[in-house]
Amino acid sequence: MAKVIANMSMSLDGFIADTADGIDNLFGWMGNGEIEVPTAVEWATFRMSPASAAYMKEALENAGALITGRHLYDITSGWGGKHPLGVPVFVVTHRLDAEAPSDAFTFAGNVAEAVAEAKKAAGDRNVVVASAKIAQQCLDAGLLDAIHVDLVPVLLGSGVRWFENLAKSPVRLGDPVVIEGHGVTHLAYEVQR
Amino acid sequence: MAKVIANMSMSLDGFIADTADGIDNLFGWMGNGEIEVPTAVEWATFRMSPASAAYMKEALENAGALITGRHLYDITSGWGGKHPLGVPVFVVTHRLDAEAPSDAFTFAGNVAEAVAEAKKAAGDRNVVVASAKIAQQCLDAGLLDAIHVDLVPVLLGSGVRWFENLAKSPVRLGDPVVIEGHGVTHLAYEVQR
Incomplete structure (x- = not known):
């Protein structure tokens, strides 16, 4: 059964980007190790600690679709037409008339629609939500199954x-599965409903 | 050598109390287990998971002094004159003329003074900083050695x-020592200078 999983790299004080959308201080763990983790695109190959590499490989294998927001899509120029995850990408946006850069991208008018379509595309694999705002909207709508923090x-x-x-708080989570990397602690929480 | 350690229970989204200073959602892990952890006062005995109990016992044994802020001191009514840690308490406050509830309490006019006096009192044990604002002031002043988060x-x-x-950011930390409790993940970080 596909899970909807929000996944972000986050600082200990809760930030997923600096004030200029920069992520230099948050993504070092993806390049500070000796194990190579290839992605679906040539321009992105990770080099991680063994623990992070094993964690990431499993996450990549289990991912069946990705949901992102328009902002991230724009600042990455639509990942040049192919996302490193190599899965169908659903972009939540109000501008549905935009032209998708490839067949792998679909525009969705709201979060519920994006989740429904992404689940269909993912089959029995997971739907990854890689956007702070969209993850929050999923959480508010009761559509989020898990929160995976790369702390x-x-x-x-x-x-x-x-x-x-948050629309409703507190939001209770289960105790996390913990994976200790180098320059990161992976914490995989389930959302309790 | 005594370390100055900031220690708080924190939600995954970075809060150490709710908007009304409430901590009900953050301190459940101190009473949800089967291992009894006595403190220096009769009114506070913890019941924790084995992992948290071992972690807490070590922290209690290694604590030699406590620094807190005036706000926490006031809302706890000075812990009735004796803090559960059972160590000398240094309260950072502008109102130095206040009457201390017992010999265990000392008022200090600023953070540097509190740290210096607390270190003297702690000897070769640690100084624990249990206040968000004071911990931040210690960090800004380069006086903080470690951040222990009960996440x-x-x-x-x-x-x-x-x-x-924060006065200076980013503040880099080392990879944490991780202890997995029940209803909490203990993350012990060293501050990198």
Whole structure:
């Protein structure tokens, strides 16, 4: 059964990007190790600690679709037409008339629609939500099954927070599965409903 | 050599209390287990998971002094004159003329003074900083050696954040020592200078 999983790299003080959308301080763990983790695209190959590499390989294998927001899609220029995950990408946007860069991209008018379509595309694999705002909208709508935090040992002090303005709080999570990497602690939480 | 350690229970989204200073959603792990952990006072005995109990016992044994802020001191009514840690307490406050409830409490006019006095009192044991604002002031002043987060699997959505308005950022930390409890993940980070 496909799960809908929000996944982000986050600083200990809760930021998933700095004030200029920069992620330099949060993604070092993807390149600081000796194990190569190829992705679906040539321009992105990770080099991670053994623990992170095993964790990432499993996540890549289990991913069946990706949901992202328009903002991330725009600042990455639609990942040049192919996302590193190599799975169908569903972009939540109000501008449905935009032209998709390839067959792998679909525009969806809202989160519920994106989740429904992504689940269909993913089959029995997982739907990964890689956007702070979209993850929060999924959580608010009761559509999120898990939160996988790649917790980075840094305090950024300012930037873009992951979960803000929750519709219903507190949101209780289960105890996480913990994987200790280098420059990151992977914490995989299930959302309790 | 005594370390200065900031220690708080924090939600995954970075809050150490709710908007009304409430901590009900953050301290459940101190009473949800089968191992009894006595403190220095009769009114506070913890019941924790084995992992948390071992972690807490070591922290209690290694603590030689406590630094807190005036706000926490006030809302706890000075812990009735004796703090559960059973160590000398240094309260950072501008109102130095206040009457201390017992010999165990000392008022200090600023963070540097509190740290210096607490280190003297602690000897070769650690100084624990149990206040979000004071911990941040210690960090800004380069006086903090470690950050021990008791990370609670909940999203509060609002409340009092631990680290805000950092003087210098980013603040880099080492990879944490991880202890997996029940209703909490203990993450012990060293501050990198």
